[in-house]
Amino acid sequence: MTTKRRKTTRSAPSRRRHRPVTAKAARGRAVRPAADLAMAKPMLIGYARVSTVDQNLALQRDALTEAGCQRIFTEQMSGVVTDRPALHDALEFARSGDTLIVWKLDRLARSMKQLIETIENLRVRGIGFRSPTEALDTTTAQGRLVFHMFGALAEFERSLIGERTQAGLAAARRAGRTGGRPPKLTDDDIEAAKAMLANPDIGVTQIAHRLGVSPATLYRYIPAARTAHLPDV
Numbered sequence: 001m002t003t004k005r006r007k008t009t010r011s012a013p014s015r016r017r018h019r020p021v022t023a024k025a026a027r028g029r030a031v032r033p034a035a036d037l038a039m040a041k042p043m044l045i046g047y048a049r050v051s052t053v054d055q056n057l058a059l060q061r062d063a064l065t066e067a068g069c070q071r072i073f074t075e076q077m078s079g080v081v082t083d084r085p086a087l088h089d090a091l092e093f094a095r096s097g098d099t100l101i102v103w104k105l106d107r108l109a110r111s112m113k114q115l116i117e118t119i120e121n122l123r124v125r126g127i128g129f130r131s132p133t134e135a136l137d138t139t140t141a142q143g144r145l146v147f148h149m150f151g152a153l154a155e156f157e158r159s160l161i162g163e164r165t166q167a168g169l170a171a172a173r174r175a176g177r178t179g180g181r182p183p184k185l186t187d188d189d190i191e192a193a194k195a196m197l198a199n200p201d202i203g204v205t206q207i208a209h210r211l212g213v214s215p216a217t218l219y220r221y222i223p224a225a226r227t228a229h230l231p232d233v
Contacts, residue, residue: 096126
């Protein structure tokens with residue numbers, strides 16, 4: 001007796017559906033879309049910023065597009081603010097071999113210190129920097145030289161500020177001024193406090209109140225005030 005072989009059907013393996021990474025999603029996550037990673041080519045990334053809503057980003061956008069930027073990050077925020085979301089996203093988006101482009105240096109930073117720190121961070125990560133208006137390009141030998149000159153000038157300025165500060169403090173000390181906060185109690189106040197402490201009818205809290213200080217401050221200037229009215233044991 002022959003048995004019929006039961007016919008079995010195999011279910012096709014389930015395939016997880018991968019959604020393409022949109023530009024908006026990449027903007028929120030500050031990551032490179034899969035299509036861009038597949039290209040494995042260095043990208044030109046633009047960053048544009050205006051300080052007020054009255055200013056227009058069109059000029060910067062056009063300049064960055066003309067420079068060949070394939071991705072442009074924009075925001076409306078003062079350059080004084082160090083925590084700028086769009087700049088953070090642009091820096092996170094960039095990969096080694098890419099180049100960050102700004103229309104002018106002041107769009108990236110408002111101080112030499114901030115500018116040097118940002119570009120140095122890019123250099124360590126292998127990312128170039130370019131500013132068409134100032135003709136600065138750190139991917140070239142001339143651009144790296146100019147940037148190092150900027151850094152040397154900034155260091156020189158910091159040294160001058162330190163020297164001027166020390167010279168001013170030394171001159172003040174020679175003139176009898178030590179700087180810092182003025183004392184809470186003058187010599188006359190201390191003498192008056194000591195005279196009042198000699199009177200057992202006047203408490204420390206009352207003396208401090210008359211002098212306009214707290215009892216703790218009075219104790220700091222006159223430690224003996226803590227035991228002024230304690231009974232003899």
